[in-house]
Structures are given as structure tokens and as C-alpha cells.
Amino acid sequence: MSPRVITAVGYALIGLAALAVEVVARRPGSRVPTFAQLVHTVMRERWGRVGMLLVWWWLGFHFLSRS
Amino acid sequence: MTQESVPMGRRAEAAAEPAAAGARTAPIPLKATHPTSTMITWGAVGLGYSLIAGSFARLTVPAEIATLLPGAALVWYALRPTTARFPPPAPFTRRDTVAWAAVGVAFGIWELYAAARGSTHAHPTLSILMRPLIDPPPARAGGYVVWLLTGVWMVRR
Numbered sequence: 001m002s003p004r005v006i007t008a009v010g011y012a013l014i015g016l017a018a019l020a021v022e023v024v025a026r027r028p029g030s031r032v033p034t035f036a037q038l039v040h041t042v043m044r045e046r047w048g049r050v051g052m053l054l055v056w057w058w059l060g061f062h063f064l065s066r067s
Numbered sequence: 068m069t070q071e072s073v074p075m076g077r078r079a080e081a082a083a084e085p086a087a088a089g090a091r092t093a094p095i096p097l098k099a100t101h102p103t104s105t106m107i108t109w110g111a112v113g114l115g116y117s118l119i120a121g122s123f124a125r126l127t128v129p130a131e132i133a134t135l136l137p138g139a140a141l142v143w144y145a146l147r148p149t150t151a152r153f154p155p156p157a158p159f160t161r162r163d164t165v166a167w168a169a170v171g172v173a174f175g176i177w178e179l180y181a182a183a184r185g186s187t188h189a190h191p192t193l194s195i196l197m198r199p200l201i202d203p204p205p206a207r208a209g210g211y212v213v214w215l216l217t218g219v220w221m222v223r224r
Contacts, residue, residue, distance in 0.1 A: 008196060033167075056221060
């Protein structure tokens, strides 16, 4: 297995882990927040809001304009 | 569709509290609704913008402006004190977020490792890995749609 494939598999596993956490969070009675609830809570704080927006902005700039 | 999955909403009926409306300082919370004509109009504008922006070649000034302009507009809109938002979700503790933190740390380590190795063909960062997927103009236009919808979804939280 080439290093590139290993790297891609690593990203895929991390994505699957995030999906698994989301599934667990959506089960009835779960204490784990969903990703949306997590983002929503961070966005309630002013500096969290600024930080999240800058991350969003940078992701668009990086992936759509620069990559 | 749930509130979490739909980047839509409108101000709650102000008529419910007509006397207090003038004295209110905080914006009226949003509530999930069916799409209004305003939302559909903005959606069409966003779709058209995405199609145009997706046609710009990457690493060019038009492509950079295409992300800087809506980014600045949404950041300005999000930081206005009068921007209406959805009500906050149920509170949770930091311990409840450990699983998300672990995923975030794992992603950060994996990205830093690839970047430290030079972000080469053999050790690509996520953006390098996805480049062939998002390079065609239709895919890039789709990327703009997702990015703009995410931004609108965020500023209403």
C-alpha cells in the first residue's frame, strides 16, 4: 500500500469516526451533542462566532480559490 | 426537515407581542418555516453566483475575489447585533464533547503530518487530495453552493 493510499485511508477513517459520533449523538437520550448543536453553541459566544466564521471563510478561500 | 438540517427560517410573528416590539433590543428569534419567496430569490442568486464563481480558474484573482466578497458579506451580516438567530440548543457539558474533540485532534494531527512531509503526492493534505475532485468547473460550482449554504446556516446560529 502506497503512502498516498495510507494517507487517504486515514482521512476516510477520520470521516467515518465523525459520522459515527454524529450517529451516536442522534440516538435518543444521548448526551453527546450533534455537530450542529456543537457549532450552534460555539456560535453563541462572540469570539467563538468570529473564529468559526474565519474558519468557514478560510475553508472557502483555500479549497475553492487556492487549492 | 429539522431546524438543524435547514438553513432557513424567518422572524417569529411580531404580531404576537405588538406592544413589546418597539421596546425590544435583542433580535426576534428565528423559527423554521417553509421557504419564502425571499429565501427562494436569495437561493437563486446564490446558485447563479456559484455557477459564475465555479467557472473561474483556481489561483486567479477572480477566484479569490469570488470567495472574499461573499465571505466578507456574511461575516458582516453574522456580526451585526440585530441579526436574527435560531434559539440556542439544549446545554451540554465539555465532557460531552470529548468524542468530537478526539475527531478534531485526529484530523489536525493527520493534516499536520501530511503538511510536515511537504504535502506531496505521496503525503497529500486534504485539499491536495481533493484537488482532482473539485477542479472541474461544475464540481467547483457545487463547492461554492455547499460553502455558501454552510455560511448561511452558520450565521443564523
